[in-house]
Amino acid sequence: MEKEDKVWYEAFLKGDQESFGKLILKYQKRLIYFINQIVKNIDVSEDLAEDVFVYMLIHQKEYDFKFSFQTYLYTIGKSRAINYIKKEKRVIPFMEGQEFEDEEQLEEIVLRKEKSKTVRDAIGLLPVRDQELIYLIDFEKMSYQEVRQVLGKTLPQVKMGIFRARNRLKEVLRKEEQKYEN
Numbered sequence: 001m002e003k004e005d006k007v008w009y010e011a012f013l014k015g016d017q018e019s020f021g022k023l024i025l026k027y028q029k030r031l032i033y034f035i036n037q038i039v040k041n042i043d044v045s046e047d048l049a050e051d052v053f054v055y056m057l058i059h060q061k062e063y064d065f066k067f068s069f070q071t072y073l074y075t076i077g078k079s080r081a082i083n084y085i086k087k088e089k090r091v092i093p094f095m096e097g098q099e100f101e102d103e104e105q106l107e108e109i110v111l112r113k114e115k116s117k118t119v120r121d122a123i124g125l126l127p128v129r130d131q132e133l134i135y136l137i138d139f140e141k142m143s144y145q146e147v148r149q150v151l152g153k154t155l156p157q158v159k160m161g162i163f164r165a166r167n168r169l170k171e172v173l174r175k176e177e178q179k180y181e182n
Helices: 002-013 017-039 042-058 069-088 106-124 128-139 144-151 155-181
Strands: none
Touching: 002 017, 002 069, 017 042, 017 069, 017 128, 042 069, 069 144, 106 128, 106 155, 128 144, 128 155, 144 155
């Protein structure tokens, strides 16, 4: 997949606009979703995602091929989202309102949604830095190296951060479970 992205981007640099369109189709919804986790407004998220792709059109040669396209895209998206929040002077929890879909049997769907909601609520109780790490690594399946690039951290900081974030999440889930048992 990553090689395909780079091939498309190289073709785009040589003038093939259709290749850039393929990248937009592949990443647009995921980028909007990622940005929406930060800004909590789908309309704004769509506008910011569009800004990211326009930025890439204008600054075509800035992409460094030693990094994955997704990392580059998410780095720009995160920067745009943070700038928007700073401009609006709002603090927004990172994953509030996230929905998970599953097309299995109704009973399984309900159970999964309950579990999903419990985990989502627990993630929402974590500090924003933990939420970002869990989202990028566990939901977006980004490598530690890619997350390092997106968040501007060192590799040891990412590794220790995700370890601590997951431990804090386990602790929050344990506490929530104890509430229901009592």
